[in-house]
Amino acid sequence: MKDDQAMERFYLIVGHVGRLELLVPQGARLVQLRIKDASEAELRRQIARARDFCAVHGAQLVVNDHWQIALDLNCSFVHLGQEDMETADFAALNRAGVRYGLSTHDEAELERALRHDPAYVALGPVYPTLLKKMKWGPQGLDRVSRWKQIAGQTPLVAIGGLTPARLPGVFAAGADSAAVVTDIQQADDPEARCRQWAEACA
Numbered sequence: 001m002k003d004d005q006a007m008e009r010f011y012l013i014v015g016h017v018g019r020l021e022l023l024v025p026q027g028a029r030l031v032q033l034r035i036k037d038a039s040e041a042e043l044r045r046q047i048a049r050a051r052d053f054c055a056v057h058g059a060q061l062v063v064n065d066h067w068q069i070a071l072d073l074n075c076s077f078v079h080l081g082q083e084d085m086e087t088a089d090f091a092a093l094n095r096a097g098v099r100y101g102l103s104t105h106d107e108a109e110l111e112r113a114l115r116h117d118p119a120y121v122a123l124g125p126v127y128p129t130l131l132k133k134m135k136w137g138p139q140g141l142d143r144v145s146r147w148k149q150i151a152g153q154t155p156l157v158a159i160g161g162l163t164p165a166r167l168p169g170v171f172a173a174g175a176d177s178a179a180v181v182t183d184i185q186q187a188d189d190p191e192a193r194c195r196q197w198a199e200a201c202a
């Protein structure tokens, strides 16, 4: 990613370490563990297991939200939303060499995110998403291009309602990477769909 490696174009997001273990071997080299509603002990257990699995399989783990646990468990990458950014200790993350990607939805958020010199900025939802209720409507491809212009050298992740059919459009608009939850999570055959994503992003 920024500085030391190229941004992976396929960015898988899963809600459980079991899913990560199933799908990483299908071609995902950048994977976010996005766990909502788990005890601290369960979070630590899953994050440690994901860290070890990704290390063995040559994948980059990104821990969503739980930056303190990521620090404790020597994870190297976190994703933070705007609310997460309010409590995150960026100095501690920087001291530990933990990289961070940051969510953005409007230009004020983008400017704020860029001031932290993130490993990437994410823009969403590019298309309507079924995953969660959001106050932002679909951003569309013109916003992807606008974000790329403003973000410059900082890699841009597109997220929200993405499918393999939509990938050519988001990459042509300027996204460096495409993140996905639902299209793979709800596929009849998630492993096959993950391979399709890896091919489409190659």
Ligand SMILES: Cc1ncc(COP(=O)(O)OP(=O)(O)O)c(N)n1
Binding pocket: 011, 032, 034, 064, 065, 079, 080, 081, 082, 083, 084, 101, 102, 103, 122, 123, 124, 132, 157, 159, 179
């Ligand atoms: C790659 C990527 N982009 C955006 C998000 C959303 O983060 P956030 O706004 O903090 O919302 P939650 O995912 O925590 O519900 C993300 N996780 N990953």
Ligand SMILES: Cc1nc(C(=O)O)sc1CCOP(=O)(O)O
Binding pocket: 103, 104, 105, 123, 124, 125, 126, 128, 129, 130, 131, 132, 159, 160, 161, 162, 179, 180, 181, 182, 183
């Ligand atoms: C988790 C998340 N954050 C978004 C944002 O815009 O910040 S959109 C989103 C959901 C992305 O998942 P799907 O591929 O299921 O639409």
Ligand SMILES: [Mg+2]
Binding pocket: 064, 065, 079, 080, 081, 084
């Ligand atoms: Mg968050």
